[in-house]
Amino acid sequence: MAWIRCGMKVLAAGALAAIAACSGGSNSDQRFADSSNGADWPGYGRTFGEQHFSPLDEINAGTVGRLSLAWSLDLPAGNTVSQPIKVDTTLYFVTGQAIVHAVDAATGKPLWEHDPKVGEAAGFKMRYAWGTRGLVWYDGRIYVGTMDGRLIALDAATGKEVWAVQTISKGSRNYITGAPRVFGGKVLIGFGGADVGPARGYVTAYDATSGKQLWQWFTVPGDPAKGFENKAMAMAAKTWAGEWWKLGGGGTVWNAMSYDPETDTVFLGTGNGSPWNHKARSDGKGDNLFLASIVALDGRTGSYKWHYQVNPGETWDYTATNDMALATLKTGGKPRKVLITAPKNGFLYVLDRTNGKLISAEPFAKITWASRIDLATGRPVESPEARYPAGSTAVVWPSDRGAHNWSPMAYSPQSRLAYIPVNEKAGSWADYGLAGAAWRKDMPVGDLQTAAMFDLYPKTGDPLDGTSKLLAFDVVNGRIAWSQPTPGPLGGGVMASGGNLVFQGRLDGRFNAYQADNGHLLWSFDAHAPVQAPPISYSVGGRQYVTVLSGAGTGVAFIGPPMARLAMDYRTQPRRVLTFALDGNAPLPGAKPAALAPFADPGFKADATQLPRGYFLFATRCLMCHGVDAVGAGAAPDLRASPVPLEQAAFAQVVEGGGLVAAGMPRFTDISDADLAAIRQYIRSRAAAWRAQGAGK
Ligand code: HEC
Helix, strand or coil, X not given: CEEEEECCEEEEECHHXXXXXXXXXXXXXXXXXXXXXXXXXXXXXXXXXXXXXECCCCCCCCCHHHEEEEEEEECCCCXXXXXXXXXXXXXXXXXXXXXXEEEECCCCCEEEEECCCHHHHHHHHXXXXXXXXXXXXXXXXEEEECCCCEEEEEECXXXXXXXXXXXXXXXXCCECXXXXXXXXXXXXXXXXXXXCCCCECEEEEEECCCCCEEEEEECCCCXXXXXXXXXXXXXXXXXXXXXXXXXXXXXXXXXXXXXXXXXXXXXXXXXXXXXXXXXXXXXXXXXXXXXXXEEEEECCCCCEEEXXXXXXXXXXXXXXXXXXXXXXXXXXXXXXXXXXXXXCCCEEEEEXXXXXXXXXXXXXXXXXXXXXXXXXXXXXXXCHHHHCCCCCCEEECCCCCCCCCCCCCEEECCCCEEEEEEEECCEEECCECHHHCECCCCXXXXXXXXXXXXXXXXXXXXCCXXXXXXEEEECCCCEEEEEEEECCCCCCCEEEECCCEEEEECCCCEEEEEECCCCCEEEEEECCCCECXXXXXXXXXXXXXXXXXXXXXXCHHHCCHHHHCCCCCCCCCCCEEEEEEECCCCCCCCCCCCCCCCCCCCCCCCCCCCHHHHHHHHHHHHHHHHCHHHCCCCCXXXXXXXXXXXXXXXXXXXXCCCCCHHHCCCCCCCCCHHHHHHHHHHHHHHHHHHHHCCCCC
């Protein structure tokens, strides 16, 4: 029996009853308890504490050699990087434009599908499509967010829509890609968009049953002339300068949230500044709260409790939106309730989650923007030149992609190691942006033009590729326990399990299991397609399963040329749900993706006058899906291998006419004929360069 304080009331209760009593929630909250047995995986990261850890141990370091395919399900082209969830006997996952699928968790038999018709609803927001990364179950419902900003509740048994609310303005450049979170009868959702135009971050809590709005919390202050929404905003406004509100400010909560039921506290990971450049955003002054921060809110009211900012005056797209694992750790001889996060900036932070106090911050990757985090002040000791002073350029580690991005890490309470998919790459920074566009306050917003990053290939270290690894970090002692190199500059999401195992997919199509305590590779499966999605584990009828989605999605387009070696064609790479169990006996699906070749283009005439404009337009509007240097990376077709750019009319039909909107190709209504011709010239010149290297012969 424990005594639990809920607001003003003191209750004598067992922990699970206390969760429901404190938060006003239903029994559904019990499924999200960190102590649950692992049969279900109902939300992102499995439980409220989001450790991406399964306690199940039938599949373990001793038995994993017998792990094989139990069933698989082919999926249509489109984004396949979401983390599935499993409740009772059903597996749910989301693909493409927020299409939710329900299948039998033991056999893969399809049960229902729900298509929210995002292509039709999203309009110009489609061009920022990063793909939905997850969904959540609560009390017989499935909740998912869409690009166009809807939060949708579906009946978990039938897939019928129960309610839908519009959570962001339709005319904004904001969109939802992250998984909603649930607790105490509420659904919580944020959004993204601070890279592509003005965005002022907020999260909104809705009643899970009715969809009624309960509370909303902004992450950055608005126009002071209009008054501040709460004391936290008045406090934050003191850390901003200039007319920041005209540019939004940023701080979107596009990915990470976790929840502590004992104290009814929600933790938010907030994003980068909008625009990125601190000088452009806030006259180069002030910390700019609550950008790049961990913020704790009261779950019932949404009021501010505390914050910890990882990057004061953020200016490199260093978000703090990476997953936050909650754990109890013994430090200084006593157990402490902590929050563990490994944000883009390359330090692994351990915070006391009862008050936000910094316990430790140790580097887990190459870092040059700061030498260390001062534990006394909690602030970084920055390298001044990393802020690209006027007229200078700075090569800074890590890049805007971050030492760790959205692919979740896992934390094992058994090994006390955090397993981080680490990216190592530098970024180039200056006051101008991608494709050399000078940043101006009056420039048309959007399409990555707010960036201060100007070169995707800094000439430092291993410029073209960057490297990546799976790194096990000893959270208690602040040091690296082991690491395994992974191919390319980006690794897949991670899951740890009670069987002393760590699972991770890779860009080259391998899905691997490592021994959690020493990093030895124990098992490997060839998916023939990049595996970026976070795996999960669950049990049905006492049998343990491991599930992951295969197929390229969010982020690979920014890799470009290094992806060419992996030759992952958008249309022919096998996108699947892959479910494994001990002694599984499903046939191995074959079929490697088809090899790509440049399209023959005998009529091509190089026109150097059009090229710079074509490059600029491609880099700012098309690159994020069709790849750096027009090298398709599997997230959209390789346009060098397409006949469509050869004909102005066919090209215009797709790009302006919106002929492929339902398939995920946005409609661009704001590109002139001359600009379309310039983009075609650029794409065809890239194909010619590929042919000159001997491709397609
Ligand atoms: C948000 C992601 C995204 C962006 C941004 C994007 N595309 Fe696409 N594009 C796609 C997808 C996905 C397809 C494949 C649709 C399908 O399955 O037919 C596609 C298909 C195409 C095709 C047809 C290729 C073929 O062989 O069928 C062309 C041409 C094209 N895009 C050009 C462009 C241009 C030019 C831009 C920039 C002005 C652009 N796209 C921006 C996602 C995108």
